[in-house]
Amino acid sequence: MSIQDEFEFIRSIRPAHYFHEGLVVGIGDDAAVYTPNKGFQQIVCTDTMVEGVHFLRKTMEPFDIGFKCLAVNISDIAAMGGIPKYFLVSIAIPSRWHEKDLQSIYKGMADAAEKYKVDLIGGDTVSIADHLVITVTLIGEVERGKAQLxxxxxxxxxxxxxxxxxxxxxxxxxxxxxxxxxxxxxxxxxxxxxxxxxxxxxxxxxxxxxxxxxxxxxxxxxxxxxxxxxxxxxxxxxxxxxxxxxxxxxxxxxxxxxxxxxxxxxxxxxxxxxxxxxxxxxxxxxxxxxxxxxxxxxxxxxxxxxxxxxxxxxxxxxxxxxxxxxxxxxxxxxx
Ligand SMILES: Nc1ncnc2c1ncn2[C@@H]1O[C@H](COP(=O)(O)OP(=O)(O)OP(=O)(O)O)[C@@H](O)[C@H]1O
Ligand SMILES: Cc1ncc(C[n+]2csc(CCOP(=O)(O)O)c2C)c(N)n1
Ligand SMILES: [Mg+2]
Ligand SMILES: [Mg+2]
Ligand SMILES: [Mg+2]
The missing domain is CATH 3.90.650.10 (PurM-like C-terminal domain)
Structure with missing residues (x-):
């Protein structure tokens, strides 16, 4: 069975701790708030993974889907020479996806988040007719003028x-x-x-x-x-x-x-x-x-x-x- 309650689901995927001191408000309000570091420029990117295009049940376990969706965004921050810091996840869930598998997607994301020290600070949860769609938006930083283009x-x-x-x-x-x-x-x-x-x-x-x-x-x-x-x-x-x-x-x-x-x-x-x-x-x-x-x-x-x-x-x-x-x-x- 898919998720029963949107708000219960959001509570269940809230991280237990945050890595970055600059975070003022994480999950739980209308938007997240963080204080940028002095002398750094902010970098922001987003990439989406779609069931049937980026993965099939046959090619990726739910844990892998979560891991990879965050990892590919971290890769874009790496490609600017930056440090990844905060991310948001937008997930559109078809009814045939079970809660257990959705939890595994978030476990995979948490695993990548732990490895690269990034904080989940928000997102969006919606239903969709057919295929699962997951979008990560990642914010990073780089010393002023040091982004590699x-x-x-x-x-x-x-x-x-x-x-x-x-x-x-x-x-x-x-x-x-x-x-x-x-x-x-x-x-x-x-x-x-x-x-x-x-x-x-x-x-x-x-x-x-x-x-x-x-x-x-x-x-x-x-x-x-x-x-x-x-x-x-x-x-x-x-x-x-x-x-x-x-x-x-x-x-x-x-x-x-x-x-x-x-x-x-x-x-x-x-x-x-x-x-x-x-x-x-x-x-x-x-x-x-x-x-x-x-x-x-x-x-x-x-x-x-x-x-x-x-x-x-x-x-x-x-x-x-x-x-x-x-x-x-x-x-x-x-x-
Ligand atoms: N639908 C869109 N609306 C606005 N900007 C977009 C859109 N799609 C891509 N871009 C922008 O176009 C540029 C190139 O994006 P692209 O997705 O090709 O790069 P990438 O994320 O490095 O590659 P990939 O998506 O293959 O991993 C980026 O600046 C991106 O923000
Ligand atoms: C089932 C299945 N079929 C094909 C592929 C290959 N594939 C999908 S998107 C992409 C480019 C990167 O995506 P994007 O440009 O959106 O960042 C590639 C190489 C796959 N991963 N799974
Ligand atoms: Mg892209
Ligand atoms: Mg592409
Ligand atoms: Mg790229």
Whole structure:
């Protein structure tokens, strides 16, 4: 049975404690109130997950849905170089969703909230006819002038990415298709990369310390994210196929698929960006000290906004066709 009473449900999901001292009013009034820190700018973002589009009962447990919905928003704050702090949740619940599963969604969110020290300060609860829809709005902060923008790439920059690419899409493929008999550990690794992304807040904070970097998080795949950087910075970007970081587990799957997932699969929630050669060396050292993998995958050139994938001596245009809610298609074009 779905929830019996809207207000009882809201009481049940109220956090037992808050992390941030700046919070004046959390859940319980018409709106939340917090005091911003001096010398910081506020960052705010929102992302929605829809049953049937972002998850199915088959691909995600309720706990994972809650965890991921908060994690993908934390990833957007990480992509600005910021610190995530407060979040609000709007949930539209169809009657076929049971209270126990809804509680699990909030447990998953609370787990991510605990890991990244963010406070649930409000939201909205409504009914809906068909599919569950959950929207998180997250507020963060960054030192004044330190937000890293998509428009900051410059010719001569190094293109970098954190972690490995394509694991989430590979995990989703394994969940939806009964093929490729992988060893259990590799299967579980790829599936967990899909269900429990790890937003790169620490890496974002390290990147926010360099003089200038362009930055984006990977929700739709690097083809899409790099085109956003190229467009907003008015530069040309070249990435090298053989430099793309791939996990050991994904490398057990067919080669063509590996690159398709790495380039257009999306939902990696790693960071991709550009910075000067000097800053990249500094960045790389600091990331290594923190145990964060960061890899150079290409270079930035002058030219009309475009992205190319280079393999040996052949350059192919990479079009902005990663995950697009309203278009599906091939990401490769010709020059
Ligand atoms: N419906 C909307 N109304 C107003 N602004 C929007 C709307 N949808 C997106 N935006 C804004 O457009 C910009 C790009 O949003 P987009 O959702 O593509 O980025 P993202 O959240 O990083 O990616 P993704 O949603 O794939 O994770 C952001 O500034 C976002 O706030
Ligand atoms: C069942 C199922 N089918 C397909 C996908 C893949 N998918 C959905 S949305 C998205 C981009 C990121 O979302 P957004 O752009 O809204 O942030 C991707 C790669 C999935 N997760 N589950
Ligand atoms: Mg978005
Ligand atoms: Mg983003
Ligand atoms: Mg998207």
């Amino acid at each position: 998509r428009s900051s790439a410059r010719p001569g920059d190094v293109v970098f990415v954190t972690g490995t690419l394509g694991d989430s899409a590979a995990g989703l493929h394994l969940l939806l298709n009964d093929e490729f008999n992988l060893p259990e550990d590799d299967y579980q690794y790829l599936v967990s990369r899909h269900r429990r992304p790890k937003p790169q807040v620490k890496a974002g904070r390290i990147i926010s310390e360099v003089d200038r970097a362009s930055l984006n998080d990977i929700s739709d795949g690097i083809a899409s994210e790099l085109n956003e950087i190229a467009d907003m910075s008015n530069v040309q970007i070249v990435v090298h196929k053989d430099l793309l970081p791939l996990s050991d587990s994904i490398q057990l799957l067919p080669l063509e698929k590996q690159f398709e997932w790495a380039i257009t699969g999306g939902e990696d929630f790693e960071l991709v960006g550009t910075t000067s050669k000097h800053s990249f060396e500094v960045l790389k050292k600091k990331c290594e000290q923190e145990g964060i993998r960061i890899t150079k995958i290409g270079e930035v050139f002058e030219g009309s906004p475009s992205v190319y994938l280079q393999e040996k001596n052949i350059r192919k245009r990479l079009l902005s066709k990663g995950y697009n809610h309203f278009k599906k298609g091939d990401s490769f074009g010709s020059i």
